[in-house]
Amino acid sequence: MSKQDEQRLLVKIATLYYVDGKKQSDIAGLLSLSQSFVSRAINRCLKEGVVKISVVQPDNIFLGLEKGIETQFGIKQAIIVDVAPDASDSELKRAIGSAAAHFLETRIRKTDLIGISSWSSTIRAMVDELHTQTLKAQGVIQLLGGVGANGNVQATILTQKLAELLDCQAWLLPSQSIERSVEERDRLLATQDVSQVVSQFDAVDYAIVGVGQLAPSQLLMNSGNYYDEATLKTLADRGAVGDLCLHYFDDQGNAVLKENEDPVIGMELDKLRNCPNVVALAGGDKKVSAIKGALLGGYIDVLITDYETARSLL
Numbered sequence: 604m605s606k607q608d609e610q611r612l613l614v615k616i617a618t619l620y621y622v623d624g625k626k627q628s629d630i631a632g633l634l635s636l637s638q639s640f641v642s643r644a645i646n647r648c649l650k651e652g653v654v655k656i657s658v659v660q661p662d663n664i665f666l667g668l669e670k671g672i673e674t675q676f677g678i679k680q681a682i683i684v685d686v687a688p689d690a691s692d693s694e695l696k697r698a699i700g701s702a703a704a705h706f707l708e709t710r711i712r713k714t715d716l717i718g719i720s721s722w723s724s725t726i727r728a729m730v731d732e733l734h735t736q737t738l739k740a741q742g743v744i745q746l747l748g749g750v751g752a753n754g755n756v757q758a759t760i761l762t763q764k765l766a767e768l769l770d771c772q773a774w775l776l777p778s779q780s781i782e783r784s785v786e787e788r789d790r791l792l793a794t795q796d797v798s799q800v801v802s803q804f805d806a807v808d809y810a811i812v813g814v815g816q817l818a819p820s821q822l823l824m825n826s827g828n829y830y831d832e833a834t835l836k837t838l839a840d841r842g843a844v845g846d847l848c849l850h851y852f853d854d855q856g857n858a859v860l861k862e863n864e865d866p867v868i869g870m871e872l873d874k875l876r877n878c879p880n881v882v883a884l885a886g887g888d889k890k891v892s893a894i895k896g897a898l899l900g901g902y903i904d905v906l907i908t909d910y911e912t913a914r915s916l917l
Contacts (some may be wrong), residue, residue, distance in 0.1 A: 610653070610793065612634075613647060613648050615634070615635070617644075617645065618649040619634075620641075627642055627645070638910045643893060646840065659710055662825065663685035665683045665890075668914065668917070669683050669913075671917050672817065676906075678904055678905065678906060679776050681907075681913065682904045682905065682908075683910055684904070684909050686909050688911060692887065694727045695909055699725050700727070701728070702907050703726075703811070704730075706882065706907065707729070707809075707811075708735070710809070713741065714741050716743075716744060716803070716851075717742070717744070717760055717765070717807070718743075718810040718811065719810075720762040720810070720813060721746075721762050722749075722758050722813070722849075725885065726761070726812075726884060726895065727761055729811070729884060730765050739770045739771060740771045740836050741896070742760075742773070743766040743769060743773050744773075744774040744803055744804075745759070745762045745775050745776040746776075746807070747780050747848045748777075748779045749776055749777075749778075759775055762774075768785050774802045774803060775800070776797065776801070776868065777797060778791050778797055779868070780869060781830065781866055782867070785863060788865075788866045788868055792868065801868070804870050807870075809880045809881075809882060810875060810878045810881045811882050812882070814885035814890055814894050814897050815847070816837065816893045817839060817845065838851050841853070842854065842859060844893050844895075845890070845896055845897060846871075847875055847902055848869035850869065852867065852897065852900055852902075853896060854896060856896050856899040857901015858872050872902060876900070876902050881905070883907065884907050885906075885908055886908045887909070887913045894912065894916060
C-alpha cells in the first residue's frame with residue numbers, strides 16, 4: 604500500500620467526520636472498517652496535519668492573557684471580562700458579576716456547599732445576574748459576619764437571596780464582621796449559633812469572595828464594619844495591601860495580624876487556602892496590589908477580573 608493510498612483513506616474518513624458530521628460508527632459501516640480503525644485514523648489526521656483545527660477568537664476574548672495569569676500564579680482559571688477603559692465602577696462590577704454568575708451556573712452541583720463573603724457590591728452584582736432555572740446547591744453559608752455596627756443587614760439579605768435562587772438552606776453568621784475586641788470575638792465563637800456556622804467552613808466547596816483594599820469600601824463604610832484610623836495605620840505600617848473576608852495580608856500574601864490580634868469573625872486565610880475552589884471577584888486599578896498579594900498568598904483558585912487589571916497583574 605502506497606503512502607498516497609493511505610492518505611486517501613485518511614482524508615476520506617476526516618471529510619466524513621469533520622465536514623459531513625457523521626458518527627464514527629456510521630463511517631465504519633459505510634467504509635467497511637472497524638470503529639477502532641476509524642477512531643485511530645481520526646487521531647492520526649490531527650497528529651499528521653491532515654486536519655487542522657483553528658479556534659476563532661473574538662477581539663473581546665483574552666485567552667492568552669488568561670493563560671498567562673494561570674501560569675504565572677499557578678491558579679486553576681482566570682476569567683477576564685471586556686469593559687471599556689473609561690467604564691464606571693458600577694459597569695465594571697456588573698461585568699465581573701455577570702461572568703461570575705455564568706461561572707456558578709455552569710459549575711455548581713446540588714451537593715455543593717457555597718460560601719459567600721457577602722460584604723461586596725461585586726458579589727451583589729453576581730447574585731443579581733444569576734439565572735438559576737433548575738440550579739440547586741446543598742446550602743449557602745455566610746463566610747463573614749453579616750450584621751453591621753449600625754444595624755445594616757445587607758450581607759444577611761444577600762446570603763438569603765442566593766440561597767433562595769439555589770433552592771437550598773442559608774446558614775447565616777449572626778455576628779458583626781469586626782468585633783469590639785478579640786475577647787468579644789472568642790466569646791461569640793463559643794456560642795452555639797456562631798460556632799455551628801463557623802464549624803462548616805472546612806466543608807465549603809466554592810468560596811465566593813471579593814478582594815478588598817486597605818481603605819474600606821463605601822459598602823463597608825455604610826455598614827460600620829471597618830477599622831478605625833489608628834488600626835488602619837497599624838495595618839499599613841505592617842505592609843497590608845488588601846483583605847479577604849476582612850483578614851488583611853501584605854504584598855506577598857502573608858497575614859499582617861496574628862490570631863490574638865484579629866477581632867474578625869470570618870473565614871480565615873488558612874482556611875481559604877485549603878478550600879478547593881476560592882473564586883475571587885475583583886477589578887480596577889486600585890485593587891491590583893491587593894489581588895496580586897492574594898494570588899501570591901495562594902488563596903485564589905479562580906480569578907474573575909477585567910482586562911486592564913489583568914494586564915497590570917502581569
